Amino acid sequence: MTRRGLLQRLLALGLGGIATGRAAAATQPASMKAVEDMQKNWKALLAANVKVPLPTQPFKLTNEEWRKRLDKAQYNVLREEGTEYPGTSPLNHEKRAGVFACAGCDLPLFTSDMKYDSGTGWPSFFTTIPGVFASKEDRQLFAPRTEYHCIRCGGHHGHVFDDGPPPTNQRWCNNGVALKFIPKTGKT
């Protein structure tokens, strides 16, 4: 393994690492019913006049086309399953109302209501917009982790863990570079 490869593995391990913000979610829903309502009503946080694709409209490109469409960092995460350095994404601090969409294909994945501060350095969410991810077990590291991909374009986004805040106890640990934020009002 190259030095760079080793560093990337260690980083990826960090992605599974410490979630210190378990109690830090101010907007944490009180019940699963509240989470379900949040999922059902996610469009309430979508800006007016923004057209978004459906999970049922596949988006497929060749590798060459992906390279043209994405910048280097986006390509590395979405198409090569890379992991960004923790604490580098401006989206860690994004607190406005809105929707987080796939940087590869614009499919809405999370709302601002679903975000919480996990303290890990990656944007984290306790649930997702329904039906937008496919997952598979990732056995590259010592312990299996569940890796998830955008259902529309197949882009790699991150890993889901079971140490998130109640009531879901889920932590969707997402690379910020794989997301684009669409604020409900105002400029991107």
Ligand SMILES: [Zn+2]
């Ligand atoms: Zn996508």
